[in-house]
Amino acid sequence: MANPIPISDAEWQVMHVVWRDHPVESQQVVDQLAEANGWSAATVKTMLHRLVKKQVLDFDRDGKRYLYRPVVRRSDCIRQESRSFVDRVFGGAAAPALMHLVKNSKLTDEELAELRQLLDRKEGKS
Amino acid sequence: MANPIPISDAEWQVMHVVWRDHPVESQQVVDQLAEANGWSAATVKTMLHRLVKKQVLDFDRDGKRYLYRPVVRRSDCIRQESRSFVDRVFGGAAAPALMHLVKNSKLTDEELAELRQLLDRKEGKS
DNA sequence: TGACATCGATTACACATGTAATCTATCTTG
DNA sequence: CAAGATAGATTACATGTGTAATCGATGTCA
Incomplete structure (x- = not known):
């Protein structure tokens, strides 16, 4: 730190x-x-x-x-x-940053899948 | 541009x-x-x-x-x-950037859902 | 109308950064 | 061992940035 x-x-x-x-x-x-x-x-x-x-x-x-x-x-x-x-x-807002990056990047289906997994693993953790 | x-x-x-x-x-x-x-x-x-x-x-x-x-x-x-x-x-690799941000941010369930939607809409577009 | 309050313009200055050239100490090689 | 090559250290310099103070023009209010 x-x-x-x-x-x-x-x-x-x-x-x-x-x-x-x-x-x-x-x-x-x-x-x-x-x-x-x-x-x-x-x-x-x-x-x-x-x-x-x-x-x-x-x-x-x-x-x-x-x-x-x-x-x-x-x-x-x-x-x-x-x-x-x-x-x-x-x-400081991460969500809009993520939205922007997702919208503006080319991602392979594998990458999309991997991201989805990550999101799933976060679910409920808020 | x-x-x-x-x-x-x-x-x-x-x-x-x-x-x-x-x-x-x-x-x-x-x-x-x-x-x-x-x-x-x-x-x-x-x-x-x-x-x-x-x-x-x-x-x-x-x-x-x-x-x-x-x-x-x-x-x-x-x-x-x-x-x-x-x-x-x-x-220049967007996917790792996204992974990192997802892992290191707190996101509400709504935001997670919204992101998932975005990902779904991108599916197959590569 | 004149003094004051404000506004933008100009000037200031130290530190960061991009981009090197040059200096000096140290290997290496004949 | 001496001379050249090479590595890192030092110096250089323009531009960008953070952070303002001051200056000159212009509105405003008594």
Whole structure:
């Protein structure tokens, strides 16, 4: 809890890679993101640096390289970001947010089924 | 379309009021938001000014006052912000975003029912 | 009509963010 | 061991954002 650390757009991209591949060295992150986003290697390094400073990442040394790893859990960041989104755009009301997303997304029948299951499991829990 | 106008957190607050109450004069917006957010009147004025500059709001004159009104539709802004959220946090995958929100929100049985209906209506549309 | 109250415009300023270039320390390799 | 490659650290800089104070124009009220 108490996790009001803001993670920017570009930083999220980096975090996705670290959560997926940690421990990672910067070069791997560069490989994953630089070209795809039109970023220079330096830009990715800056992100890593800032994320360490924010204590969202930490690293272990491996010779002169760093091996980065997450300090905060992906799920916690997602929770925080989702809450912030629902607050900002829907004044905190989750239902309208869900309605909107359902209406505006393409979902496979499998995904629809899975969602229905989730809804069923929540029934009566209010 | 072509709406990459960024609306900040604080600006969203202002927009909610304008969408709801337009035409509004700045004082009304101040009344709605200043105290509640610990903002000074000047801060709210700045927001209005910036939103006009971004062409998200416009106004008609009423004597020396302005009557603000939205230029962009709420639904368009919501769509854009939702897409940006899903992209940033879930790499563009709507289903996981929905799963997460369902799992982490309290929803009344009515809301659950409404959501189920929406899902049913989407079935087979993929 | 003149002083005051208000309104919007302009200016301010620190911090965040996107986007790097450059510097410096450290490997590596001949 | 020396020179080059490379990693991270430091510095840079424009723009966005939160948060206002102040300024100048304009209504209003006595």
